[in-house]
């Protein structure tokens with residue numbers, strides 16, 4: 540459906556849980572997830588109901604995220620049910636990849652077409668530090684399992700932070716030479732309580748600088764159309780590569796005029812803009828006597844109509860709470 544600025548909003552990101560088996564430095568400020576009691580999370584059937592209402596409004600693309608979506612039981616089954624709803628065109632999943640190897644067949648059967656997998660470092664010890672305990676080997680195993688299936692568009696996402704992993708732009712981009720993967724570099728967004736420690740420089744590296752640094756290492760072809768998808772990345776290609784390199788610039792070149800999405804948080808709020816604290820509460824109302832499906836549709840439509848033209852700088856919540 541069209542929002543009040545004429546954007547065609549048709550994509551929904553659904554955070555199916557606030558739980559995660561990693562504690563990434565940039566996502567979980569302070570290293571401690573603020574977990575809600577289970578009854579405060581939407582049930583899978585409540586999530587499905589919200590998706591059905593969104594589908595009736597013309598939403599056709601649904602991305603499942605978290606937290607880590609694969610730590611919640613029943614997610615492939617939920618995705619399969621969503622895929623059977625009328626009008627659903629695209630199902631995708633954002634994951635840290637650590638549980639992917641064991642779920643990949645089920646996800647393929649459920650109709651998932653696109654996998655975004657976080658991969659912030661290729662150095663095992665550094666990976667462990669950034670994710671506060673994650674195993675690079677397990678994530679790479681998940682990525683290999685996904686690529687073997689040949690039915691997914693696989694995008695590897697690295698949040699680049701100065702002084703942390705910005706020396707890995709070249710090795711990460713070089714993955715596109717060897718395999719048909721897209722590697723996307725994301726500007727670090729200063730979320731929540733996380734602030735650069737005084738002894739470190741500002742962690743955000745602009746996508747402009749990232750591209751300049753890549754051009755010093757590789758013969759880069761600019762203005763390529765990139766892989767299928769409707770995301771916010773600008774794509775380039777390392778000449779001769781099998782995949783693409785994407786640059787996502789939420790800080791230095793916000794893409795609000797092209798934004799086509801709203802979000803459903805794991806505790807049942809609609810957020811029409813990631814970087815806006817305003818949100819529309821659904822959960823308690825859905826569980827109460829006044830709930831009706833037509834009214835649910837109306838509330839989602841209202842959230843779309845009130846989608847702001849551009850994002851403000853309200854960022855009091857971590858990405859782990861909102862769902863990236």
Ligand code: SAM
Pocket residue numbers: 559565566604605606607608633634635636655656657696697698725726727728729730858859862863
């Ligand atoms: N666990 C899943 C994963 O690892 O992809 C899904 C959730 S995670 C919050 C989704 C995305 O948010 C990841 O690609 C991560 O890179 C991004 N993200 C989280 N915090 C961020 C920040 N401060 N700046 C930029 N991107 C961030």
